[in-house]
């Protein structure tokens with residue numbers, strides 16, 4: 001199968017390559033996009049490399065989902081409404097089983113969020129998936145990392161740490177009974193980006209980031225950009241019953257440095273608590289208050305006895321592990 005047949009068969013959907021802001025989609029040298037009058041573009045790109053961002057054991061359908069999910073998560077963190085995306089794909093060969101599964105998972109999630117595949121590039125090479133997403137927001141409403149102020153609350157959506165727990169089982173450093181493993185494996189392979197929550201937090205949250213490399217590291221980025229610090233209590237961090245049944249040290253590792261969570265961590269003034277809870281309720285997203293922003297730089301985490309945890313809380317660094 002040639003490059004053009006492949007694009008036509010797996011990535012072009014009659015009647016669905018145009019819509020919303022996408023005036024002309026796949027098939028021309030450029031896509032033509034018509035923005036919502038007065039709104040701003042929010043654009044992000046994320047690359048997935050086999051062995052680094054996903055394991056060769058993942059089902060193609062889940063991989064298609066995850067490749068788009070991690071990108072939608074960046075739009076969610078900024079409060080953007082998803083509009084269009086571009087897919088650049090390198091593959092060793094045109095394996096039809098892979099392409100059918102991958103595109104099915106990709107489009108299922110795309111349709112759920114009303115985002116249109118408007119173009120891309122396809123080439124032979126080691127498996128590598130690069131997606132660029134484009135979203136929109138009314139002027140000045142994008143959530144940034146830089147708006148947190150001392151005295152504000154720190155919030156997180158969903159639960160943390162399950163994806164890391166699954167990774168440790170794959171690595172053989174932990175084991176879990178079958179059912180528990182399947183549950184955390186879902187968190188790792190089928191993350192659900194918090195797109196609706198992000199949009200609902202426009203005008204409420206003062207700063208936000210999505211947790212892709214672990215809470216400590218990602219919250220750390222937000223704190224740095226905002227020129228503030230924060231204090232959290234380990235006991236307040238939301239976790240699944242599977243993670244909650246693990247030894248304390250494992251919980252701590254997964255909660256703080258886990259990675260691949262794709263939850264939102266955000267800040268808001270204390271007088272906005274009711275509005276934050278409303279945003280969670282109206283979008284069906286659990287949200288939890290986990291700490292407070294302070295003037296002193298850095299992240300301080302207290303254990304169940306109120307003691308400060310060691311400062312070796314490190315973000316998962318792709319070049320160090």
Ligand code: ADP
Nearest residue numbers: 007011026027028029087089118119120121122
């Ligand atoms: P060019 O050679 O001009 O860069 P291509 O021949 O690579 O264009 O692509 C033809 C059309 O197919 C373009 O509209 C491009 O955006 C689209 N396309 C190519 N690969 C993909 C893909 N993986 N997913 C979606 N659209 C794609």
Ligand code: MG
Nearest residue numbers: 120121122123
């Ligand atoms: Mg090309």
